[in-house]
Amino acid sequence: MTSTSRARIEPGRLRELGPINWVVWQVLSRVAGVPDAHLFSTLGRTRGLFRGWLHFSGKLMPGGRLPRHESELVIIRVAHLRGCEYEMDHHIRLGRRAGVTPEILARLRIGPADPAWTPKHRALLDAVDQLTTTRDIDDAAWAELAEYYDDRELVEIVLLVNQYEGLAATITALRIQRDRL
Template sequence: MTARVRPGGLREVGSFTWVFARVSGRIAGTGPPNLFLTLGRRRGLFHAWLWFAGRLMPGGGLPRRESELVILRVAHLRDCRYEWEHHVRLARRAGLGTKEIDRIAQGPDAEGWTPREHALLTAVDRLHRYRDLDDAAWARLRGHLSEPECIELCMLASHYEMLATVITTLRIQPDQARSPR
């Protein structure tokens, strides 16, 4: 599959995005993220999105480990390879092990999740399937999260659903691992 919109160069994305993408790639252990160099071709929108996305992750109030659980579950449900591969690297840094990452594909009812993780993953599945949470799922979630955390969870899962749509539609290619020197 070929990208529908190629990642931009310095001229197309501007110096801020160009430098930001290079630094981000170094941190992630990849080249400059194709997502940033593609979305960066629409500079003002990219800058606004970056600020918003950064407030959800890594700047959100949910623990990073839980944010990565949510994002990876969305990536799995959406079959979004780019999102999955990028966030597996981040999930490992946030403390998720290989067995936990593999178990994400099995969903909330897989053995080994804590009650809180089960509630989070159930909410993600329901938001994905129904675009809503029934009263039972909401009550289970509220048993573990505050109201502000519930707001953030809904926005985090929905944001990564939107992002998976953009990535899939534009056919953004996964980032290449940076070769060791």
């Protein structure tokens, strides 16, 4: 998405969001540290669907079993691979709170080939890259990932990658504009 693209759906306000989603948007904007989190003021137009999506998304992050730092590694890597600036902006801010330093961020842009990763994080990022680029994880990468994560966490990793890949596609297709700080 180019920075000159216009939003295909304008962010909603009280009338378009309804009172519940308006309050949710206000709270989530504050948490994100922005006056208007465009993602939420756009998706909030779908009313009940937005709340269902938010519940699902929140169960993965921040409510998932993966440590927050690892969830942010996954999300930022997906955002980078998909070229989703909105997702990158948002999760660089959130990732900072979870220990994603500028050095780690630079390594995330390189990917699993960076030699500074721990074997666990390399396995995680390799799985993210494979799932994002091929829609599958090969047996060798899966076996490596399974050395570090239990069955529930493995399912969660696959769901988390696909949630944020789908979100990146939604942001891109709707031309949701980057938030202003």
